[in-house]
Amino acid sequence: MTDAGRKPVSDKVSDTMTPDSQKSYAEQVKEQVTGIYDKVARDLQPEESKSTFQSTADTVTGKSSDAKDTADTHHQSFVESAKQYASSAQKSAADTLHSAGEYLSGKSDETK
Numbered sequence: 001m002t003d004a005g006r007k008p009v010s011d012k013v014s015d016t017m018t019p020d021s022q023k024s025y026a027e028q029v030k031e032q033v034t035g036i037y038d039k040v041a042r043d044l045q046p047e048e049s050k051s052t053f054q055s056t057a058d059t060v061t062g063k064s065s066d067a068k069d070t071a072d073t074h075h076q077s078f079v080e081s082a083k084q085y086a087s088s089a090q091k092s093a094a095d096t097l098h099s100a101g102e103y104l105s106g107k108s109d110e111t112k
Contacts, residue, residue, distance in 0.1 A: 007038035009057050 015031045023031070042058045050058065 006041055006054060007034050009061075012038075012061060 011034075015035070020028055042061070047055060
């Protein structure tokens with residue numbers, strides 16, 4: 001059983017299982033606020049004052065949260081790398097087209 005003042009594990013599971021697209025804006029905000037409150041409570045409450053169930057739930061959700069944060073960081077890094085690669089490829093293509101245009105119009109240094 002969840003300790004007093006803590007978010008029930010069943011609510012955490014339900015929050016995770018239901019896609020955000022099926023939730024109202026108010027539900028999403030409520031989940032975020034109660035989730036933040038529960039994370040703070042998890043970190044501030046001493047282990048020795050937690051029930052066995054709450055301690056186990058905190059360990060599992062803490063590791064899950066850490067894994068999600070790591071995945072989010074890697075996703076952001078991947079997206080940023082992809083953007084940089086696309087930008088570099090776009091610049092390279094533009095430079096190549098510019099050079100080809102100059103060559104075809106006879107303006108390049110090689111035709112002088």
